[in-house]
Structure formats: C-alpha cells, structure tokens
Amino acid sequence: MIEIEAFLDLHTHTRYPDNNNFPSEDIEFAAKNGGFSEILAMPNSEMVIDSIENLNKAREIDKNLKITIHRAGALTKDLEGKELVNYKEFVENGVFIFSDDGKSLIDNNLADEAFKSVASLNSAIFQHCESNCHIKPGDIAPPNDNDSLIPIDEKEESEILLRDIELVAKYGTRYHxxxxxxxxxxxxxxxxxxxxxxxxxxxxxxxxxxNNENLDLSNGLYKMYPPIRTEEDRIALIDGLLNTTIDAIATDHAPHPESTKIVDFKNAARGVVGLESAFPMIYSSEIFSIEEIKKFMVENPRKILSEIGYEVKIPETNIWQACNKEFKTKSQFNNSIFENKITKIEKVPENV
Ligand SMILES: [Zn+2]
Known part of the structure; x- marks a missing residue:
C-alpha cells in the first residue's frame, strides 16, 4: 500500500463549456480515478475562454464537480493569434495564466506585446510551442518515410521556445x-x-x-502534438526532470471520440487521454522513486500554480495498492496509448 497526496495536473483539456459530447462528469471521474484532485483547464474548449462571459460559463459547470478546476485564459481571441485578449479583466477575475494551447502565439510583434502586458500584470504565459500550427500543422516526428505524413521537425518547438526565452529576458514575464x-x-x-x-x-x-522506434502508423492513437520523438529525446526529458530543468509531469489529457482516433494516422485527431494512466504508468516504469514522482506530480505543480497566484487546496490522500494487471481506462474516452499495458499499481477502489 502506498499513501500519496492527490496530484495536480497542469494540463487538462476539459472540452466543455459548450461541447455536450464531453460531459464534465467524465473529466471529474477520470481525474479522481487517476488520483488527481486539481487540474488546470486549458482555454481551448469549444467555447474558447477568451472573455469573462465564457470564463463564467465554464466556472458554472466547474463548481458542480468534486475536483478543483483552475482556469487559464486564452492568449489571443479565438486562439487565432491576431488579437490579444484583455488580460487585465481576467486577472481581476482571478485568472493569472494565459495560453493558446493547441496553438502557439506566432506573430513576433503580438508576442512582444503579450509578454510585456502579462508581465505588467504579474501573470504568466504557458506556451504550446509549434511554429507551423496556423499554416501547416504536421503529423509525425522525423525520421518518417511515409510521404503522406507531414514531418514535425524539432525546430517547430525550439524556435518558438527560443524566441519566448528572449522575451522573458526582455520583460521578466513568468513563463511555462x-x-x-x-x-x-x-x-x-x-x-x-x-x-x-x-x-x-x-x-x-x-x-x-x-519513443518513435517502431511507431505503428496504422494506429491513430499515437498522433499527438508534440509528437513522440527519438530515444535520445526521451532520455533527455528524464534527465531534465532529474536535474530540475523540467519541473512537472503534466498529462495533456485530451479526450477524443473513437471515430476520430481509431482511424489511420493522417486522419486522426491529435491527443491522448492521460489522467487515469499518468501515475500508474510512471510508477510502473520504475524510472523514478516515489519521492521524485511526488515532486513532479504533487509538490512542483502546486508550487507553480500557487506562486502564480492560484489558491491550491490541501490535497486529500489517496491509497494505492500493488497489482500486476493490464491497465484499463474506466472513463468514457479511452484514447490512451497505455491501454492494456501492464500496471504494477492501482487505486484502492473504495477510495475512487
Ligand atoms: Zn498543447
């Protein structure tokens, strides 16, 4: 038996408000079943959180759930990267994180303005780095010998990140x-x-x-942004967590209906679910100690949100027990790449 405080996910797509195909209870269920009590909801719901009116609609639903949902606002109107959101209004309403997640803020002049404005409000920018997101979103990491798939070069990520780091140096903007x-x-x-x-x-x-060795291109489940990259990249991420370069493990939980994932790679929607599988799969990999996992999934995410200005709750304690069985998603959307992989730990059912 392991007792561990509930996790906080810095990256969940709730899909609601305004998308009845994705019930809010399903996010709540997935979170609780995965041991999460708090999540940071990305603003790219069907109704984009780019106005206080939309924020309030999301919060009306959030308040009925038995998990805590922290809200982020969009960086630009409708995530189009053309017009900045009124950040001040959001800050006055208790929202201190801005992200166009799913897309990047590309335009350099607008990015300059956004970083300056967000810094002046002591708030934070959370960036999804992808330079071709508006013009030619890609499918897969190189190397790739399938001509129908658009490669997503590593530069798509690092070029935006490098530009942003320069803007952080210029304005002191809190950045994630x-x-x-x-x-x-x-x-x-x-x-x-x-x-x-x-x-x-x-x-x-x-x-x-x-890693992307032997990636099954007939399986749309593996399509996501950023793409899964090489073994060298994977090892660098693990080293980055261990040497405190990377602070947190976040799920990027992105539920999709089967009809958009159980299709070929080219036509598949991007994203996988992750709330239920995150802890069992990370734990079962035996890459990290339980203390390290706590740091990446409990302590650091809480520290990040609270330092930015959010009120994080005292986490409940969950009880997990050893097992040796196939992992199965229990919530409605099971677009998980970990389905049927062996897990060595499961949440004690009474506690779900
Ligand atoms: Zn993203």
Whole structure:
C-alpha cells in the first residue's frame, strides 16, 4: 500500500463549456480515478475562454464537480493569434495564466506585446510551442518515410521556445513551456534557468515513456502534438526532470471520440487521454522513486500554480495498492496509448 497526496495536473483539456459530447462528469471521474484532485483547464474548449462571459460559463459547470478546476485564459481571441485578449479583466477575475494551447502565439510583434502586458500584470504565459500550427500543422516526428505524413521537425518547438526565452529576458514575464518533447528544448530551458529567468516546464507521461522506434502508423492513437520523438529525446526529458530543468509531469489529457482516433494516422485527431494512466504508468516504469514522482506530480505543480497566484487546496490522500494487471481506462474516452499495458499499481477502489 502506498499513501500519496492527490496530484495536480497542469494540463487538462476539459472540452466543455459548450461541447455536450464531453460531459464534465467524465473529466471529474477520470481525474479522481487517476488520483488527481486539481487540474488546470486549458482555454481551448469549444467555447474558447477568451472573455469573462465564457470564463463564467465554464466556472458554472466547474463548481458542480468534486475536483478543483483552475482556469487559464486564452492568449489571443479565438486562439487565432491576431488579437490579444484583455488580460487585465481576467486577472481581476482571478485568472493569472494565459495560453493558446493547441496553438502557439506566432506573430513576433503580438508576442512582444503579450509578454510585456502579462508581465505588467504579474501573470504568466504557458506556451504550446509549434511554429507551423496556423499554416501547416504536421503529423509525425522525423525520421518518417511515409510521404503522406507531414514531418514535425524539432525546430517547430525550439524556435518558438527560443524566441519566448528572449522575451522573458526582455520583460521578466513568468513563463511555462508546455509539453516539452525534445533534447534541444531541454537544453534551452536549462540555460534559461541558469540565467535565472522565471521559467518552468513540464513533460507528459507519453513523451517520458515512449519513443518513435517502431511507431505503428496504422494506429491513430499515437498522433499527438508534440509528437513522440527519438530515444535520445526521451532520455533527455528524464534527465531534465532529474536535474530540475523540467519541473512537472503534466498529462495533456485530451479526450477524443473513437471515430476520430481509431482511424489511420493522417486522419486522426491529435491527443491522448492521460489522467487515469499518468501515475500508474510512471510508477510502473520504475524510472523514478516515489519521492521524485511526488515532486513532479504533487509538490512542483502546486508550487507553480500557487506562486502564480492560484489558491491550491490541501490535497486529500489517496491509497494505492500493488497489482500486476493490464491497465484499463474506466472513463468514457479511452484514447490512451497505455491501454492494456501492464500496471504494477492501482487505486484502492473504495477510495475512487
Ligand atoms: Zn498543447
């Protein structure tokens, strides 16, 4: 038996408000079943959280759930990267994180303005780094010999990250690099931290545990952004966590209906679910000690959110027991790449 405080996920896609295909109870269930009591919801729901009106609609639903949902606002209107959101209004309403997650803020002039404005409000930018997101979103990490798939070069991530680090140095903006996937990005963040810039970062369980060797291109489940990269990148992420370059493990929980994932790679939607599998799979990999996992999934995420200004709760304690069985998603959306993989730990059912 292991007793461990409930986790806080810095990266969940709730899909609601305004998408009845994704019931809020399912996010609540997935979180609780995975041992999470708090999540940071990304603003790219069907109704984008780019106005206080939309924020309040999301909060109306959030308040009925038995988990705590922290809200982030969009960086730009409708995530289009053309017009900044009114950050001040959001700050006045208790939202201190801004992200266009799913897309990057590309335009350099607008990014300059955003970083300056967010810094002046003592708030934070959480960036999904992807330079071609608006013009030619890709499918897969190189090397790739399938001509129909668009490669996503590592530069797509590192170029945006590098530009952002320069803006952080210019304005002192609190910055968090989301779902880092490459060795190059780990190196850039390490250097930025050595220069005492206010930067944190996260990596997902799927990037920590998988590489792109023998990737099954007939299986759309494996399509996500950033793509799963090489073994060298995977090892760099693990080293990055161990040497404090990367602060947190975050799930990027992205539920999708089967009809958009059980299709070929080219036509598949991007993203995997992760709340239920995160702890069991990370624990079962035996890469990290339980103390290290607590740091990446409990302590550091809580520290990051509370330092930015959010009120994090005192976490409940969950009880987990040893097992040796196939992992099965129990919530409605099971677009998990870990389905049927062996897990060595499970949450004690009475506690779910
Ligand atoms: Zn993202």
């Amino acid at each position: 690099a989301q779902h880092i996937s490459s060795k190059k990005c780990v190196e850039l963040i390490k250097e930025a931290k050595e220069n005492n810039l206010p930067i944190t970062s996260e990596a997902t369980p799927h990037h920590i545990l998988e």
